[in-house]
Amino acid sequence: MSGWSILAIYILVWIFVAFVLLPFGVRTDEEMGVDLVPGQAESAPANFRPGRLALRAAAIAAVLTTIWVLNWENGWVTRETFDFLLPPGQRG
Secondary structure, three states: OOHHHHHHHHHHHHHHHHHHHOOOOOOEHHHHOOOOOOOOOOOOEOOOOHHHHHHHHHHHHHHHHHHHHHHHHHOOOOHHHHHHHOOHHHOO
């Protein structure tokens, strides 16, 4: 697998992981005991830290991408692993 392919997979995994991590660890102003700014939504986060989110997503994406590439190279999980989902006439 080329380096560009690995980079593309990493970026896709990073974006997915970042969106999955968005709701975790965020508190609203009410939960933190801070007054709302006029016009602010009650559900708006008071302690959103994009840098911390990016670092966590980067670490998790690096692990998942490493597992993906190792599986690609070593063939641990292949299409044949899921043959039990196919009708009996199409199984390999």
